[in-house]
Amino acid sequence: MKYDFAAVEKKWQDIWEERKPYAAVTGDPRPKFYGLIEFPYPSGAGLHVGHPRPFTAMDIVTRKKRMDGYNVIFPIGYDAFGLPTENYAIKNHIHPSVVTRDNIANFTRQLKMLGYGFDWDRCVNTSDPNYYKWTQWIFLQMFKHGLAYKATMPINWCTSCKVGLANEEVVDGVCERCGGEVIRKEKSQWMLRITQYADRLIDDLDDLDYIERVKIQQKNWIGRSTGVEVAFPMSNGDEITVYTTRADTLYGVTYMVISPEHPILEQWKPILSNWDEVAAYQAAAAKKSDFERGELNKDKTGVCLQGIRAINPVNGASVPVFISDYVLMGYGTGCVMGVPGHDQRDWEFAMKFGLPIIEVVKGGDMTKEAFVAKDDGIMVNSGFMDGMTVREAIPAMKKYCVEHGIGKEKVNYKLRDWVFSRQRYWGEPIPLVFCDKCGWVALDESELPLVLPNVESYEPTDDGESPLAKMTDWVNTTCPACGGPARRETDTMPNWAGSCWYYLRYMDPNNDKAAVSKEAEEYWGPVDWYNGGMEHTTLHLLYSRFWHKFLYDIGVVHTKEPYAKRTSHGMILGRNPHYVGYAETEEEKQALIEHYGSEALRPSVKMSKSLGNVVNPDDVIREYGTDTMRVYIMFIGDFEKTATWSDEAVKGSKRFLDRCFNLLDLVKDDLSVTPENEALIHKTIKKVGDDILELKMNTAIAALMSLVNQFYANGCTKGDLKPFVTLLSPFAPHLAEEMWEQLGFAASEGRMAMQMSWPEYDESKTVDKKHEMAVQVNGKLRSTIVVDSDADEETVIRTALADEKIQRQMAGMELVKTIVVKNRIINLILKKAN
């Protein structure tokens, strides 16, 4: 009998659609388990094969948890606001909401086809006004708590399209669409004070079960550093403060540098004899894009300020003051002390401008490069610090600064506040109005949702304003505070907004009184396990932790953190058709390298239409079935690492499932367990259960394959297949239910395989009666012996010494030592007999 996967999968999906075995019940007395995957952006291209990897893994985890007796919530939704939809709408003159609706319908069809155990009744869509009403509500709470503020910030401005671009649209410093030059342009924008949460975002990581690289990346991104702010008196009586983490090098200061954007420069205009030169430099720096300023231009440039000098507060030395764009206005104080002896950037600057270099930590060669001394460098030329190590000198100088009133300890972060405005149409409107009398005023809650109005064209305007700015009827409104004329904010929120809190909405998706009810949040929160891509570590994951902490502070949620556990999956790549490894002849190889360069050296690359290596899940499912898709994408390799799709290897998963089904032809109608199979069955129950919870689905499937192989070798009974089918069920749910039914268990148990408890294993039965042991001589494998598992050491050694091959090794030798590792190896240490 051949397995008709198409018919069987359809049959069971219809049954599940009707019976709803995946419904999550708020308040159920069983322990809860909240498994979460990152909801997809419903692009026009449909589901990518990358999606099923994390989705299937969490589907398997949640199925296992259900079998372990948990009340599981495994929800799905759509992160539906975003640029590609807007761009598609612009090009094709279709409203983004229509595009979104169609794309969601397609995604839903595909996700249902994959047989996931989602609770579809909890599906959310971030672009639905009933959803974004609460996104707006949360924003208003932030506004009311002073976390949202308006500031003038540079945006990416395409000089050829005359349009403001999102960071994602700037690739290698040019406009993604037209390739035009991108410069920075000042624009007043809404900001969120994520920096106010920087310490908590770092410190609270310690108590979370996140994979280490996520924690490290978040910590690096936030970039906390502890140093000292030191005040330098200026020759004109002003004072300039610098930030440094290396207070120990204060005696090595030979100049100072101020960022060209620093506001104090304007005050000094009258006393600077070379103001024209300064102003010209400022203008040039302002014109540069971030890309030019950073990536391209590491050559140091600058202008010495004529007419002002700085005094080193620790030794009274008078040093020149420069402006240079290597000093960033956005970090620290916008001024640095120049210590060319021990900072490479300062060294380069000093070499360029012929400034003196003073050694204050012994050991380097100042003529070649700066000596960036580590902790145990010895201080010289540094007054009271001479002879100290750097490790000792830093706190000593810190203390000195504080005691002499010239400085104070200071913590700085690389993290910047979050630019929350987009000059775009397809996003949540920001529910604020500007009144000349009252300033920025929040809409009343009863006015929410502030619905996105219909506009004629979604093109951004050529002055960089949002398309909404053109809608004067909508823009002009009355002030909620004084009733006078006022204007609405026309910028929208970034697409990260809706995803900051979606996991909360799943708990209570239809609530029209609150974002989430207290009852639902207290029952389901926090998310027990969240899996997602590494690319979201410093954006989505950090942003949503920030929002959650704010919601905690205002009493909306009861936990400090949204996600108790975070894991991450690797990407699915396609075969690189230009890979030299696929070339047959030497000439072909040369041609490939010549034509594609280093591209030709990589066997795997991201899937793309132009390379023709895109795999569409629809095609895979049509040809091999959903269960095969699921098993293959899990069997493909280590979950955390990138993997390359192989059409060939898919067949192995298909073959495995067919072999499972074909067991029905040879199964004996006997409910007892075959003695020869018992140990492996128990081992497999343990192995598969453990592996699932460690996301080692590849080895779990390998264990199931081994068991099936043994069933073919030893024969099997219905008693053997009963636990096997329940183990198979999380991986291949359709096939498992079909086998379960055909074996008669659906009738005898009165429930589906997926509704069974995870089988119990008996530790004592996982141990084989006899073990093969390796026998080493001086650490080299020489033979193997079979012994009873409970044999004592003496017996094991006697058996080993009696072995023929070992006897041969023993000739002329004497035994000096034996090492026995139970049921694994025996190592005999021999030496030449005298």
Add this chain to the structure above:
RNA sequence: GCCGGUGUGAUGGAAUGGUAGACGUGACGGACUCAAAAUCCGUUGGGCUAAUCCCCCGUGUGGGUUCGAGUCCCACCACCGGCACCA
């Protein structure tokens, strides 16, 4: 440059410091078949060899620790990811 990760057969990949290469793909041989596909059974790291006897070599490179190292330590090389003038 800094931070993280990875290097294992033809190939995707397994291996709590304990028989390296589980499981799968591909290849080869056999059974079934008029034949092919599918299926089932077997072989498959390299060298030496008549031999699936022995022996030697083998987890990026070079050292080290250990009775024993893919695994731990030190130094290096290559590739991947993230950050990058953050004082």
